[in-house]
Amino acid sequence: MSEPLLRVEGLAGGYDPVQIFQDISLAMPANASIGLFGPNGHGKSTFLRTLSGLIDPWRGDIYFAGERLNLAGERGSRRFRNFNYDAVRRRRMNPKQVARAGLIHVPQGNLLFPEMTVEETLSVAPAAAAGRGNAKAQLDQVHRLFPRVHERRFHKIRFLSGGERQMVAIGVGLMAAPKLLILDEPTLGLSPKLRHELCAAIQKIRDAGVPLLLVDQDVEFLQSLIDTLYLFDHGRISRKIEKAEMPSHEEIMAMLFGAPAGGIDNGVGR
Ligand SMILES: Nc1ncnc2c1ncn2[C@@H]1O[C@H](COP(=O)(O)OP(=O)(O)OP(=O)(O)O)[C@@H](O)[C@H]1O
Ligand SMILES: [Mg+2]
Numbered sequence: 001m002s003e004p005l006l007r008v009e010g011l012a013g014g015y016d017p018v019q020i021f022q023d024i025s026l027a028m029p030a031n032a033s034i035g036l037f038g039p040n041g042h043g044k045s046t047f048l049r050t051l052s053g054l055i056d057p058w059r060g061d062i063y064f065a066g067e068r069l070n071l072a073g074e075r076g077s078r079r080f081r082n083f084n085y086d087a088v089r090r091r092r093m094n095p096k097q098v099a100r101a102g103l104i105h106v107p108q109g110n111l112l113f114p115e116m117t118v119e120e121t122l123s124v125a126p127a128a129a130a131g132r133g134n135a136k137a138q139l140d141q142v143h144r145l146f147p148r149v150h151e152r153r154f155h156k157i158r159f160l161s162g163g164e165r166q167m168v169a170i171g172v173g174l175m176a177a178p179k180l181l182i183l184d185e186p187t188l189g190l191s192p193k194l195r196h197e198l199c200a201a202i203q204k205i206r207d208a209g210v211p212l213l214l215v216d217q218d219v220e221f222l223q224s225l226i227d228t229l230y231l232f233d234h235g236r237i238s239r240k241i242e243k244a245e246m247p248s249h250e251e252i253m254a255m256l257f258g259a260p261a262g263g264i265d266n267g268v269g270r
Helices: 044-051 085-089 095-101 118-129 135-145 147-151 162-175 192-207 219-225 249-257
Strands: 006-015 018-028 034-037 059-064 103-106 180-184 212-215 228-233 236-242
Touching (some): 034 219, 044 212, 103 162, 192 212, 192 219, 228 249, 236 249
Parallel strands (some): 103 180
Antiparallel strands (some): 006 059
């Protein structure tokens, strides 16, 4: 088997001193997409923030496209150099380096700047692409995928609806020419109709050859877009499910929250 695009080994992390997730290992083959599904507040977004270097891992390693992303002494702050030997030796993350490597994270709740226009917002992202891709072609792709974004390109973000902002946020991710695109709860707060449209657009992104790491509360939405689903429970991966053996929504709920009666094996610890 070829080298996985993303390989996570024994990863643990959180917000010092509170540990949020532990012992996460997973491998994402090239050209496959994966989903994480689990209850609110169990650490999915914290895990994703750790993958993209927004916070440092406490233990474990992250390999992406054959390189280790958490490197001894990274993050580059002079404050730590020479003063704190432990911080220099720790395998820290440099989020700019992560984006340059092509691991692009669209965070939960689209954190866009309200006073920037759509066009300005999209124009900033190619700086993260480090010479990969072609900004003009990427912008055309975003406009084709999301005609609403094209229509509203001269408007400020603060005048857009939640759905339009979500489309712009995904557009920003695409403008950074991702080798892997992480989308954290892209359907959050969207109507069923918009959810459906967004699903079709994300499917097209996938078909254009961009592997996805998706987190969402809508398990049917996830199942339609991914090859492997990981159940995320109390900061751990409790189960890995391949597309071919995907259980029903009810069975997944029973795995995570326990069966009401009769007892379905929840697979924890496997
Ligand atoms: N910046 C922060 N500082 C301290 N604790 C935080 C911070 N952000 C989140 N937390 C805590 O970390 C835990 C995990 O939160 P996280 O956002 O990772 O969960 P989640 O699984 O993504 O939830 P949701 O499905 O609601 O998005 C929660 O208890 C949350 O309160
Ligand atoms: Mg979250």
